[in-house]
Amino acid sequence: MSYVDGFVAPVPKAKLEEYKKLAQLASQVWREHGALDYREWLADDAPVGEVTSFPRSVQMKDDETVVFAYIVYKSRAHRDEVNKKVMDDPRMKTDPASWPFDGKRMIFGGFAPLLEE
Numbered sequence: 001m002s003y004v005d006g007f008v009a010p011v012p013k014a015k016l017e018e019y020k021k022l023a024q025l026a027s028q029v030w031r032e033h034g035a036l037d038y039r040e041w042l043a044d045d046a047p048v049g050e051v052t053s054f055p056r057s058v059q060m061k062d063d064e065t066v067v068f069a070y071i072v073y074k075s076r077a078h079r080d081e082v083n084k085k086v087m088d089d090p091r092m093k094t095d096p097a098s099w100p101f102d103g104k105r106m107i108f109g110g111f112a113p114l115l116e117e
Contacts (some may be wrong), residue, residue: 001075001112001113001116002036002072002073002074002075002113002116003072003073003074003075003076003078003079003110003111003112003113004070004071004072004073004110004111005070005071005073005079005083005108005109005110005111006068006069006070006108006109006110006111007067007068007069007070007106007107007108008054008057008058008066008067008068008069008106008107008108009058009066009067009069009101009102009103009105009106009107010055010058010059010060010061010064010065010066010067010101010102010105010106011064011065011066011067011100011101012061012063012064012100012101013063013064013065014063015100015101016042016065018100019067019100019101022099022100023040023067023069025091026038026092027040029086029089029091029092030071030082030086033082033085033086033089034073034078034081034082034085035071035072035073035082036072036073036074037070037071037072038069038070038071038072039069039070039071040067040068040069041067041068041069042065042066042067043055043065043066043067043068046066048060054066054068057107058105058106058107059105067101076110076112079110
């Protein structure tokens with residue numbers, strides 16, 4: 001059984017290329033340290049809902065879009081090992097103020113398998 005970290009983040013449309021470069025670096029670092037898969041997806045059909053939605057979950061502004069990302073690991077223990085290495089990697093030691101998105105509005109969590117077919 002695998003384990004997944006999932007993320008939803010608001011990204012200013014004007015900073016999408018800068019965000020993509022950060023995502024490419026993150027993908028490289030996570031994979032080098034053992035992640036099985038790393039994917040980032042740009043909202044294409046994610047309307048603002050009346051009560052809840054991906055845009056509402058991150059308090060998306062008019063000049064932003066939503067990115068959905070996930071990282072796959074062998075297990076939660078494997079995730080913890082990989083993430084420790086990633087957090088110790090000097091390439092990931094950046095000031096959140098320099099990020100091309102608002103990390104305070106990003107939502108994330110680790111997910112155990114419910115169904116894998």
